[in-house]
Amino acid sequence: xxxxxxxxxxxxxxxxxxxxxxxxxxxxxxxxxxxxxxxxxxxxxxxxxxxxxxxxxxxxxxxxxxxxxxxxxxxxxxxxxxxxxxxxxxxxxxxxxxxxxxxxxxxxxxxxxxxxxxxxxxxxxxxxxxxxxxxxxxxxxxxxxxxxxxxxxxxxxxxxxxxxxxxxxxxxxxxxxxxxxxxxxxxxxxxxxxxxxxxxxxxxxxxxxxxxxxxxxxxxxxxxxxxxxxxxxxxxxxxxxxxxxxxxxxxxxxxxxxxxxxxxxxxxxxxxxxxxxxxxxxxxxxxxxxxxxxxxxxxxxxxxxxxxxxxxxxxxxxxxxxxxxxxxxxxxxxxxxxxxxxxxxxxxxxxxxxxxxxxxxxxxxxxxxxxxxxxxxxxxxxxxxxx
Amino acid sequence: xxxxxxxxxxxxxxxxxxxxxxxxxxxxxxxxxxxxxxxxxxxxxxxxxxxxxxxxxxxxxxxxxxxxxxxxxxxxxxxxxxxxxxxxxxxxxxxxxxxxxxxxxxxxxxxxxxxxxxxxxxxxxxxxxxxxxxxxxxxxxxxxxxxxxxxxxxxxxxxxxxxxxxxxxxxxxxxxxxxxxxxxxxxxxxxxxxxxxxxxxxxxxxxxxxxxxxxxxxxxxxxxxxxxxxxxxxxxxxxxxxxxxxxxxxxxxxxxxxxxxxxxxxxxxxxxxxxxxxxxxxxxxxxxxxxxxxxxxxxxxxxxxxxxxxxxxxxxxxxxxxxxxxxxxxxxxxxxxxxxxxxxxxxxxxxxxxxxxxxxxxxxxxxxxxxxxxxxxxxxxxxxxxx
Numbered sequence: 001x002x003x004x005x006x007x008x009x010x011x012x013x014x015x016x017x018x019x020x021x022x023x024x025x026x027x028x029x030x031x032x033x034x035x036x037x038x039x040x041x042x043x044x045x046x047x048x049x050x051x052x053x054x055x056x057x058x059x060x061x062x063x064x065x066x067x068x069x070x071x072x073x074x075x076x077x078x079x080x081x082x083x084x085x086x087x088x089x090x091x092x093x094x095x096x097x098x099x100x101x102x103x104x105x106x107x108x109x110x111x112x113x114x115x116x117x118x119x120x121x122x123x124x125x126x127x128x129x130x131x132x133x134x135x136x137x138x139x140x141x142x143x144x145x146x147x148x149x150x151x152x153x154x155x156x157x158x159x160x161x162x163x164x165x166x167x168x169x170x171x172x173x174x175x176x177x178x179x180x181x182x183x184x185x186x187x188x189x190x191x192x193x194x195x196x197x198x199x200x201x202x203x204x205x206x207x208x209x210x211x212x213x214x215x216x217x218x219x220x221x222x223x224x225x226x227x228x229x230x231x232x233x234x235x236x237x238x239x240x241x242x243x244x245x246x247x248x249x250x251x252x253x254x255x256x257x258x259x260x261x262x263x264x265x266x267x268x269x270x271x272x273x274x275x276x277x278x279x280x281x282x283x284x285x286x287x288x289x290x291x292x293x294x295x296x297x298x299x300x301x302x303x304x305x306x307x308x309x310x311x312x313x314x315x316x317x318x319x320x321x322x323x324x325x326x327x328x329x330x331x332x333x334x335x336x337x338x339x340x341x342x343x344x345x346x347x348x349x350x351x352x353x354x355x356x357x358x359x360x361x362x363x364x365x366x367x368x369x370x371x372x373x374x375x376x377x378x379x380x381x382x383x384x385x386x387x
Numbered sequence: 388x389x390x391x392x393x394x395x396x397x398x399x400x401x402x403x404x405x406x407x408x409x410x411x412x413x414x415x416x417x418x419x420x421x422x423x424x425x426x427x428x429x430x431x432x433x434x435x436x437x438x439x440x441x442x443x444x445x446x447x448x449x450x451x452x453x454x455x456x457x458x459x460x461x462x463x464x465x466x467x468x469x470x471x472x473x474x475x476x477x478x479x480x481x482x483x484x485x486x487x488x489x490x491x492x493x494x495x496x497x498x499x500x501x502x503x504x505x506x507x508x509x510x511x512x513x514x515x516x517x518x519x520x521x522x523x524x525x526x527x528x529x530x531x532x533x534x535x536x537x538x539x540x541x542x543x544x545x546x547x548x549x550x551x552x553x554x555x556x557x558x559x560x561x562x563x564x565x566x567x568x569x570x571x572x573x574x575x576x577x578x579x580x581x582x583x584x585x586x587x588x589x590x591x592x593x594x595x596x597x598x599x600x601x602x603x604x605x606x607x608x609x610x611x612x613x614x615x616x617x618x619x620x621x622x623x624x625x626x627x628x629x630x631x632x633x634x635x636x637x638x639x640x641x642x643x644x645x646x647x648x649x650x651x652x653x654x655x656x657x658x659x660x661x662x663x664x665x666x667x668x669x670x671x672x673x674x675x676x677x678x679x680x681x682x683x684x685x686x687x688x689x690x691x692x693x694x695x696x697x698x699x700x701x702x703x704x705x706x707x708x709x710x711x712x713x714x715x716x717x718x719x720x721x722x723x724x725x726x727x728x729x730x731x732x733x734x735x736x737x738x739x740x741x742x743x744x745x746x747x748x749x750x751x752x753x754x755x756x757x758x759x760x761x762x763x764x765x766x767x768x769x770x771x772x773x774x
Contacts, residue, residue, distance in 0.1 A: 001484070001634065001637040001638060002642075007640050009441065028440075030439055030440055031437070032437065033437070034436045034437055035436065035437055035438045039438075040433075040438070043431075043433075043648060044431045044432075044433070045431075046427075046430075048427075049422065050418070050419065050420070050422055050425070050615055051422045051426075051616045051617065051618040051619055051649075051652070052417055052420055052617055053417055053618050054522045054617050054618055055616045056394065063735070068658060073481035086473050086612070086620065086642075086646070087642065087643060089641065089642040089643055090642065093642075097388075097509060102511065107731060110770075115642075115643075116683060118637070118638070118640075119641065119642030122484060122641070124489065155465070200730075215539075215610030226436055228438065229438045230438065230439055230440045230643070231438040231439050231440050231441055231644065231646070231647030232646065232647065232648070233440055233473065233620075233644065233645070233646040233647070234502065247388065250388040250505070251388060251505070251509070253394050253505075254388075254476065254502045254505030254506065254509070255473075255474065255476040255477065255480075255502075256474065256476055256502075256617070256619075256620075257620065258620070259473070259618070259619065259620040259648070259649060260457045260619065260620070260649075261430060261618075261619070261646070262438075262646060262647075262648060265438070302660075302682075381773065387730035
């Protein structure tokens with residue numbers, strides 16, 4: 001079982017803080033956006049006497065309300081197509097375990113969300129990476145690369161859209177390409193759409209929109225980023241494939257139920273005014289524009305403009321991103337501050353890739369981002385391991 | 388992956404209710420005892436602005452307070468020996484995954500908590516059952532039975548104490564026997580102690596009390612039953628074995644964090660007055676005395692007196708407990724009511740065992756239990772499949 005690459009620098013950050021250094025956390029997708037008050041109030045105003053198990057698939061009232069949320073996103077489902085999960089993490093686990101057997105292969109464009117590796121290990125499944133490239137902003141690799149990677153053991157493709165860690169927003173054409181591949185080879189398409197609302201260059205095409213692929217698509221969803229409710233641990237597995245849902249339901253029953261409180265929060269979120277995402281999105285867009293501009297203004301740095309989510313990948317003029325990110329924490333400060341980023345190596349499955357790339361989560365306000373970029377700019381001048 | 392045997396009768400219960408029949412739910416460990424007000428208030432009074440991820444091992448403040456809870460139970464640990472989990476279910480999963488490889492064998496006295504099967508399937512581990520018997524109240528099987536079951540693939544023993552589904556409370560001698568076995572054969576001892584406080588015949592001996600077995604014992608704990616907080620989904624994996632804890636921590640990091648809200652609830656619970664469990668326990672004892680007396684007064688029924696938890700196993704004069712439990716729901720009523728119980732077959736791993744046994748969870752008040760027993764008494768006269 002691999003360690004979480006995002007969390008392994010934590011001890012160095014803690015040590016820096018103990019020395020009195022301010023650490024700008026651009027390393028993890030923990031937004032600073034406030035959780036909507038009506039969501040927090042839904043929990044505070046709960047008035048039951050016994051905190052009971054919910055239904056293993058989640059509260060029926062919540063699932064029924066989610067149908068209207070998905071309908072707004074042109075995803076037509078019923079509440080029986082949904083299993084409420086403990087975070088998006090459990091939705092991924094249930095999807096893998098319900099669809100894949102030991103030794104099966106799952107194709108994922110790399111760099112990808114590092115914990116897919118952990119879930120694959122737990123499910124005894126082999127991850128087969130296909131390289132996407134920073135030069136074209138991490139667009140979907142060409143169809144030939146998929147065809148080459150498909151073997152008799154291939155059972156699924158994972159697509160995260162908009163993407164973590166790259167921020168890439170897949171086009172309608174790319175989604176159509178994925179549809180054709182999964183239909184042609186009879187594969188599952190696991191669609192991680194945690195960042196659905198955060199698109200700055202056009203609208204997201206959901207895997208659930210792909211006509212004809214309904215039996216192939218397993219949507220893995222979460223309220224964590226959407227409503228800044230990471231600690232609630234509420235997600236959802238959604239699919240029109242009855243057989244997969246029935247299998248996933250057995251895993252859901254074994255763990256009894258998802259957490260009760262944050263289901264109340266998630267249910268209240270459906271009633272947020274329609275402009276909620278406009279406001280949040282505008283804030284993230286401003287941050288994205290700021291961080292991308294600042295990064296590309298630093299000599300030797302290249303950062304493609306991400307179309308969605310709240311991550312940017314940057315190529316830096318350095319020898320080794322793991323060493324550099326650690327050096328930032330244990331040997332550097334500017335104005336008594338430093339910046340924490342995620343080394344990109346943790347997002348690549350192929351050893352040796354991403355050594356001069358980092359992921360930056362723009363989850364801090366513009367002022368903090370500017371200060372963090374000041375740090376990075378100075379750090380890149382001082383860092384001994386230049387390339 | 389097996390279906391949850393406790394939940395498969397649910398559609399029949401729903402159909403009975405639609406016909407206007409009152410169903411006494413003795414089938415599932417969902418207590419009717421109110422969740423303590425100070426616990427619910429801790430959640431209601433929360434005043435953060437962002438519902439953030441907690442530490443992957445759970446909030447440090449909660450883990451530090453748990454140290455005092457365990458100290459009261461003569462379990463000496465530090466907060467670094469604890470990983471807060473999403474329910475006891477996740478503690479069991481983490482324990483299995485951290486300690487066992489595919490093909491490893493784990494010995495469990497049967498009947499046992501049915502979901503161990505599900506977790507074993509997910510971990511690709513083989514469950515090897517050893518039969519315990521209703522005649523002696525489901526005491527620990529003799530040591531020779533363990534010795535016979537141990538192979539080169541055996542890696543662990545699971546003990547649930549006090550036991551679900553049997554209510555059996557293991558004696559100090561039996562725990563010593565288990566200690567000697569796991570030390571002799573270098574096995575892990577997974578100790579599920581969800582019902583620690585609910586002992587009516589003496590005190591529980593925790594696996595964490597076993598001197599010399601510290602590196603073998605993995606405690607799987609939960610607040611679900613202790614504080615009637617099943618829906619919170621908060622448990623804990625506790626061990627002095629650093630290597631196991633480090634491995635479990637990787638799984639904890641992959642799923643990011645346990646639910647935030649119910650950690651507040653669990654933390655507040657540590658401040659409950661010392662008599663909290665006295666009151667709850669007195670209530671459960673009254674219910675136990677009632678149900679055991681009523682059961683043994685029915686001709687042909689035998690129910691050993693359970694020493695702990697809130698379950699009783701009864702042998703009934705019937706042909707098939709699965710058919711009988713379903714018949715109670717779809718073909719029987721008395722005073723427009725019926726009773727729902729868990730067929731014991733679901734708790735035995737060996738096919739054919741437990742066919743004339745049922746598990747009754749005494750999670751309803753004495754009045755409801757008496758009405759449920761009235762139903763059962765009449766039902767056993769009317770049921771066509773007598774033995």
